[in-house]
Amino acid sequence: MTDVDDLRIGVIGIGQRAPVALHAHRPGEGARVVGCADPAPDGQSYAGELFGADVAVHPDHQGLLDMGLDAVMVLTPDDQHTEPVLAALRAGVAVFVEKPLAISVEDCDLILETARRTGTRLYVGHNLRHLPALREMRRLIDEGVIGTVKAVWCRHFVGHGGDYYFKDWHADRRRTLGLLLQKGAHDLDVIHWLAGAPSRTVVAMGDLAVYGDPRRRRTGEATPGARMPDWFDATRWPPAELDELNPVVDVEDISMMMATLSNGVLASYQQCHFTPDYWRNYTVIGDAGRMENFGDAVGEGDAEIRVWNHHRSGYRADADLTVPVTEQAGSHGGADEALVAEFLRFAAEGGATDTSPVAAREAVAAGVAATRSLRTGSPPVRVPELDPDLVAYFAAGQSST
Template sequence: MISELRVGVVGVGQRASLATLVDRSGRAKVVSCADPDPRGRHDARELFGPDVTIHEQYPQMLDDHLHAVFVLTPDHLHTRPVVWFLEAGVAVFVEKPLAITVEDCDLLLSTARRTGTPLYVGHNLRHLPTLRRMRALIDEGTIGRVRAVWCRHFVGHGGDYYFKDWHAERAKTTGLLLQKGAHDLDVIHWLAGGYSRRVVAQGALAVYGTNPRRSAESGGTGGRRMPDWFDPGGWPPAALQDLNPVIDVEDLSMMLTRLDNGVLTSYQQCHFTPDYWRNYTVLGDEGRLENFGDGVDGAPATIKVWNRHRSGYRQDADLEVPIVPSTAAHGGADAAVVAEFLHFAAVGGPTETSPVAAREAVAAAVAATASLRANGMPMTVPELDPELVHYFDE
């Protein structure tokens, strides 16, 4: 047992506020940060106080005697620092998605196994109250045996969030089915109790690809970050300004999957809707359940269950479960995922998140992205080495 964890942060950018929850935990403190960008180094001081040690390069952080580290870099830059700290025996929290290729995911898992170093992936939606209640209803047998899961993700702020910086480039994300969808695919697998093995998908760059209002600078932002340009009143989507000069990811995607346990799933993602929320429908052989609102950022949410008798359309459900709204980040899920990681780094034990599940979400997204770019050709999702599965299960 470590009385107080010494924690580092690699990449002090848009998600760095997540690491501020470390100091509030009472069991750990951020003592070291690294970022090659002068703004990141400046923000490290603002976020973590005057005593934090700040570096330009993450290898220098080993001099600060860390127990754990948060890797919060852009997605395509996860792999090297994660491997570096795993090799050094420092417990790693890596932001989702785990990586942007299956090969890199498997490298990270095999490195964690070889070194015995704790690896944790920040799939915070597993701690979202709405989804935890849905999972509990499934486990209680409320709808019988799960036979299908559907998810529709209305990404109302997609233009501001994903098409004005590096997220818009395949080279840095693979695609938004991976970068944005890894969240949802992990939840779909979690609710369904299995992993995708066969996928087919269609998609298009339907709105933002023809927008000529591009930034002249690489990255599309002139060194700014999403909160600097975010405008919730920007409408319609096609009128947005200062898009990334390179846009080669899809803004509309749809995929179908068959899981290894026979459950069928579907996932739809749209980045130009007027509303922003996730809707999950779970179909069992004795009923169905569905969320209305997702409880993120203080929004109300209700889970409805129909499971008592057949009928025509009816808005009323046989069971309605209201979710108490929370203004905490992601409905309190961010605080929960940080607390779980700190406990895991200090004493080990089981966690709600799973490196294997994080890899499987990436693998499903990579296969689906390949399918949609091959005009809907069916794709097989490669299975993980059974020895790695066994290691992380144990």
């Protein structure tokens, strides 16, 4: 394939997540990044570092969309997803948007409706659906090794949370709504995926338990051009000693939610940003067994899925079935590369995808409802349902099941 045949890709937002677009920059092999958009001088400079001196750089997404692109990747901060996504969809340019789809249900629904009305391809970057450990769990569920799923539990130990989420815009609820949505959108999508249905009623509680001391915050904005690797320091311990936090810190650093899904499955999700370890633990319980992952094969070595499904017992570490999961090279255990490869194929050809715009909306809707519950005394909150016509539209053109 020559460069003439390459998909022409644009990237909107050249910040911490921008390197994921390197998987779409394969000149002569199917796709190449030809232009970027970022209003900040440091972002514009970073575009050249990532994609080469020949990449066109624009201060806004409109100039980028005027380049005659085949697809764009929207990698802006969460509160800045909606406008460029809508503009690209209206221009008929296939869209990859980083998760979460948006930070409000209303914006999610507007994006989905615009994609349907324009007929433009929409893809949301829920990379955990490509994580080998979780794909193994989904395979085992589909094979019926634990019977019919009745409960899904997820504990997310965010050991680097102070550096990752409390030293920049993530700590400001105006930019994210909260980490139960921003960080939790990944896991809520996986919970729904493993259980086979979205949340319909949720209840939650949480607190800003460790990173709330205003004396540990910066008095001004971060150094221009600084990104998380510039301030990350894994040797700082305990978390209560972290300083140089964002000037605004008003999101929770520990949160817990429970949900009833539309098919009756019960789910729980716990997220803590001051644990010493960093990994996700999923437990899936069926009417004929239980499975659990030990490790997630993301940057810390291999993992395994253990299944207990033969007989009753007391505690036993020796599972009835153990499935090894080998750590893969690349970011997020190789999931980012697989995610972008699926998007490029989808942008070029259409067809079914393992990610789902409808599921991405449902993850946001569950996170929004849970955050409302958390901040209003923990009442049960109903998750608004999506227009059935939109569900049917994306299922017909994009469902992989």
